[in-house]
Amino acid sequence: MTRFAKRIGGGINPAYGRIFAMFDQPGVISLGDGVPDASTFPAAELEKTTKEVFEDFKNDSSFTNKLFSYWESAGVPELVSVLEERYMGKFESGNPEKDTLLTFAGAQQVIDLAARVFLDPGDTIIVEENSYGGAITAFRSYEANVIGVATDEEGIVPEALEAALKADPNVKLIYTIATFSNPMGIETTLARRQAMYDLAVKYDVIILEDSPYFELRYSGEYIPSIKSLDKTGHVIFAGSLSKIVSPGVRLGFAIGSKEIMQVIGAEKDNQTIGNPGLIQLAVAKYLREYDLDAHIAEACDLYRKKRDAMLKALENELGGVASWTHPEGGFFLWLTLPEGVSGDEFSAYVAEQKKVIIYPGSMYRPDGKDINAVRLNFSVPTEEQIDECIKRIADGLREFMK
Amino acid sequence: MTRFAKRIGGGINPAYGRIFAMFDQPGVISLGDGVPDASTFPAAELEKTTKEVFEDFKNDSSFTNKLFSYWESAGVPELVSVLEERYMGKFESGNPEKDTLLTFAGAQQVIDLAARVFLDPGDTIIVEENSYGGAITAFRSYEANVIGVATDEEGIVPEALEAALKADPNVKLIYTIATFSNPMGIETTLARRQAMYDLAVKYDVIILEDSPYFELRYSGEYIPSIKSLDKTGHVIFAGSLSKIVSPGVRLGFAIGSKEIMQVIGAEKDNQTIGNPGLIQLAVAKYLREYDLDAHIAEACDLYRKKRDAMLKALENELGGVASWTHPEGGFFLWLTLPEGVSGDEFSAYVAEQKKVIIYPGSMYRPDGKDINAVRLNFSVPTEEQIDECIKRIADGLREFMK
Numbered sequence: 001m002t003r004f005a006k007r008i009g010g011g012i013n014p015a016y017g018r019i020f021a022m023f024d025q026p027g028v029i030s031l032g033d034g035v036p037d038a039s040t041f042p043a044a045e046l047e048k049t050t051k052e053v054f055e056d057f058k059n060d061s062s063f064t065n066k067l068f069s070y071w072e073s074a075g076v077p078e079l080v081s082v083l084e085e086r087y088m089g090k091f092e093s094g095n096p097e098k099d100t101l102l103t104f105a106g107a108q109q110v111i112d113l114a115a116r117v118f119l120d121p122g123d124t125i126i127v128e129e130n131s132y133g134g135a136i137t138a139f140r141s142y143e144a145n146v147i148g149v150a151t152d153e154e155g156i157v158p159e160a161l162e163a164a165l166k167a168d169p170n171v172k173l174i175y176t177i178a179t180f181s182n183p184m185g186i187e188t189t190l191a192r193r194q195a196m197y198d199l200a201v202k203y204d205v206i207i208l209e210d211s212p213y214f215e216l217r218y219s220g221e222y223i224p225s226i227k228s229l230d231k232t233g234h235v236i237f238a239g240s241l242s243k244i245v246s247p248g249v250r251l252g253f254a255i256g257s258k259e260i261m262q263v264i265g266a267e268k269d270n271q272t273i274g275n276p277g278l279i280q281l282a283v284a285k286y287l288r289e290y291d292l293d294a295h296i297a298e299a300c301d302l303y304r305k306k307r308d309a310m311l312k313a314l315e316n317e318l319g320g321v322a323s324w325t326h327p328e329g330g331f332f333l334w335l336t337l338p339e340g341v342s343g344d345e346f347s348a349y350v351a352e353q354k355k356v357i358i359y360p361g362s363m364y365r366p367d368g369k370d371i372n373a374v375r376l377n378f379s380v381p382t383e384e385q386i387d388e389c390i391k392r393i394a395d396g397l398r399e400f401m402k
Numbered sequence: 403m404t405r406f407a408k409r410i411g412g413g414i415n416p417a418y419g420r421i422f423a424m425f426d427q428p429g430v431i432s433l434g435d436g437v438p439d440a441s442t443f444p445a446a447e448l449e450k451t452t453k454e455v456f457e458d459f460k461n462d463s464s465f466t467n468k469l470f471s472y473w474e475s476a477g478v479p480e481l482v483s484v485l486e487e488r489y490m491g492k493f494e495s496g497n498p499e500k501d502t503l504l505t506f507a508g509a510q511q512v513i514d515l516a517a518r519v520f521l522d523p524g525d526t527i528i529v530e531e532n533s534y535g536g537a538i539t540a541f542r543s544y545e546a547n548v549i550g551v552a553t554d555e556e557g558i559v560p561e562a563l564e565a566a567l568k569a570d571p572n573v574k575l576i577y578t579i580a581t582f583s584n585p586m587g588i589e590t591t592l593a594r595r596q597a598m599y600d601l602a603v604k605y606d607v608i609i610l611e612d613s614p615y616f617e618l619r620y621s622g623e624y625i626p627s628i629k630s631l632d633k634t635g636h637v638i639f640a641g642s643l644s645k646i647v648s649p650g651v652r653l654g655f656a657i658g659s660k661e662i663m664q665v666i667g668a669e670k671d672n673q674t675i676g677n678p679g680l681i682q683l684a685v686a687k688y689l690r691e692y693d694l695d696a697h698i699a700e701a702c703d704l705y706r707k708k709r710d711a712m713l714k715a716l717e718n719e720l721g722g723v724a725s726w727t728h729p730e731g732g733f734f735l736w737l738t739l740p741e742g743v744s745g746d747e748f749s750a751y752v753a754e755q756k757k758v759i760i761y762p763g764s765m766y767r768p769d770g771k772d773i774n775a776v777r778l779n780f781s782v783p784t785e786e787q788i789d790e791c792i793k794r795i796a797d798g799l800r801e802f803m804k
Contacts (some may be wrong), residue, residue: 002659003520005519005521008665008669035471035472041471043469047456068443068445068651069437069440105674106675112673119407120409138673143523246470248470248471248680260404263406270539270540271540272508272510272673274652275652276681279680
């Protein structure tokens with residue numbers, strides 16, 4: 001009888017099991033997972049730069065080492081410098097004199113390692129009331145208490161955050177997806193970002209600002225990152241190339257104080273050592289030689305249409321019945337169902353009866369509470385599929401509420 | 403003042419600091435790190451297969467997804483199948499009906515995840531008396547007690563292992579590098595492997611068999627893996643392409659019972675999601691289309707010469723003064739210095755005065771005890787460098803002992 005560590009959870013919510021079981025059934029459309037539209041991947045460009053990397057290094061005596069040896073936590077210099085220019089330079093998320101940028105196997109690894117270096121078992125991490133499930137699970141792997149704090153359309157409510165910080169001396173981290181949050185698609189205002197940072201300094205806790213979506217904006221004005229407000233080294237900014245280049249390159253990065261990043265980098269080496277050199281070099285070349293902003297603008301045109309299609313379909317099909325967020329970017333929208341509707345049961349019903357995959361709100365809550373809300377992804381389905389799905393969801397809701 | 407988790411250790415041993423400080427100094431030769439000789443990397447072959455992967459998928463509608471989307475813990479089927487054939491088939495390390503093979507970012511990630519899924523804080527993991535430092539550090543990241551058990555040239559001593567298992571009901575894992583161990587270069591005999599397995603079953607603990615070196619044999623006969631003796635699902639076999647293909651592909655794998663691998667795979671997704679699709683596909687194609695055994699035989703010819711050069715130089719320079727292991731494979735040899743010589747101080751002395759990097763025995767011990775032994779790597783230096791280094795080490799020893 002295999003005895004796993006306590007951090008390994010038991011079975012899953014049966015409603016989730018019913019949803020997952022429908023995934024590969026014929027006729028099923030998914031508004032579930034939050035991945036980019038594969039048509040946005042710069043495949044031809046990455047093919048070109050990958051091939052060029054081999055040629056470029058042909059006359060370089062360090063050829064095989066550069067491409068095929070270990071690259072420890074720092075990452076290939078060519079990649080680090082282009083990321084520094086973009087994220088510490090253009091986007092001001094970090095101060096080159098005080099901060100260090102390191103690369104990781106996606107922002108997911110940053111999330112895991114931040115938990116690892118800051119959280120003792122029993123320590124607390126504060127997250128938005130509804131937050132990214134993959135982060136909540138990673139935090140629990142280090143036996144932390146994960147506490148959701150009241151969050152409205154402007155972000156975490158500062159009074160609620162301060163109350164949580166005051167109540168628990170073992171809070172070590174605040175995890176936030178301040179821009180186009182997963183799962184709600186909301187954006188924390190600049191005033192709330194400042195308030196969150198001020199509280200982090202006051203209570204001396206670290207903010208992990210997970211920002212994989214901020215460059216995917218379809219409307220509204222750029223809001224500076226929390227990291228750009230950081231004068232004291234209390235903020236770690238986690239970024240990712242998964243949504244703007246491709247998830248398959250498995251490259252994310254983090255910017256934090258030199259002291260913090262040295263410790264996180266050492267733990268990265270204990271976990272996976274480095275990222276593959278070839279991919280790092282091919283992506284660095286892509287970022288250096290192609291116009292990433294133009295590529296992102298093109299992706300945004302596609303995603304904007306999909307978002308607008310979803311908002312319009314919701315208005316047509318569920319206006320006056322349900323309410324929803326109006327994301328200015330990212331991949332998700334949060335649909336609040338009529339009072340008393342179980343998000344868990346409704347999602348399972350829609351999967352089984354209407355052949356549409358949606359994920360219930362409980363999946364994003366540290367308390368796992370079954371609430372009357374579901375997350376809808378609009379980045380993957382086509383506009384036609386979005387129309388069809390929202391119709392099926394609306395039909396399903398009418399039937400379900402009978 | 404940043405407060406890290408307790409698992410984050412304090413400063414390092416000052417002797418190690420003195421050694422590391424010499425690394426990039428002019429004239430310094432390293433017998434320190436244990437990486438492959440870069441001349442063995444099949445760079446031209448991987449260049450060819452990488453380019454072909456792009457062509458192969460040109461007419462495949464899943465092109466961009468296969469290369470650039472997420473690949474979760476399972477890995478690309480093309481890679482999994484070729485690894486299954488080699489390691490579960492040819493080397494019989496796993497039973498396809500009962501076991502699952504998953505891919506990871508090197509065997510390092512398997513080590514980390516095995517600790518994560520089995521060790522609660524305060525649980526115990528047993529390792530060989532001298533063991534891989536990167537594993538010991540990873541185990542401590544999960545706040546485990548790491549206990550070294552008496553090990554002789556035939557492997558872990560079964561009586562000592564049973565005593566340790568009896569004494570501590572919280573032992574959950576036994577970690578072993580049974581073939582060409584890091585740091586000692588020794589090989590556990592078949593009888594000792596069987597004894598270790600029988601004890602694991604008797605006390606119901608899991609063996610993590612870390613085997614990155616077993617295919618690099620320069621003399622002697624193949625000894626079956628502990629996993630090949632496993633009838634009960636008590637063994638996880640961790641393998642790696644780092645030493646036989648290249649570290650930069652960052653691909654390792656693990657074979658374990660379906661139940662265990664399901665849990666480890668889920669935790670992998672929480673940590674890094676998957677490995678890059680492009681690299682997985684290029685390596686799978688390389689393994690399928692080229693003769694890996696011939697490639698390994700060629701690398702072994704190179705490493706055999708280096709090992710022989712080191713053994714000969716030691717005999718010439720230190721015969722009668724010190725003693726050493728006689729590895730039949732792998733990258734390392736363990737040099738025992740005269741009684742009373744501090745491995746820590748001697749290694750620092752040799753780095754500073756003789757410009758040779760060697761790592762002290764204490765670096766490989768869970769108890770960190772300063773012992774009269776050092777690890778010597780022979781995979782990286784040339785035969786000439788090996789001769790020169792052993793001369794310098796012998797000179798250093800004479801001076802140091804005055």
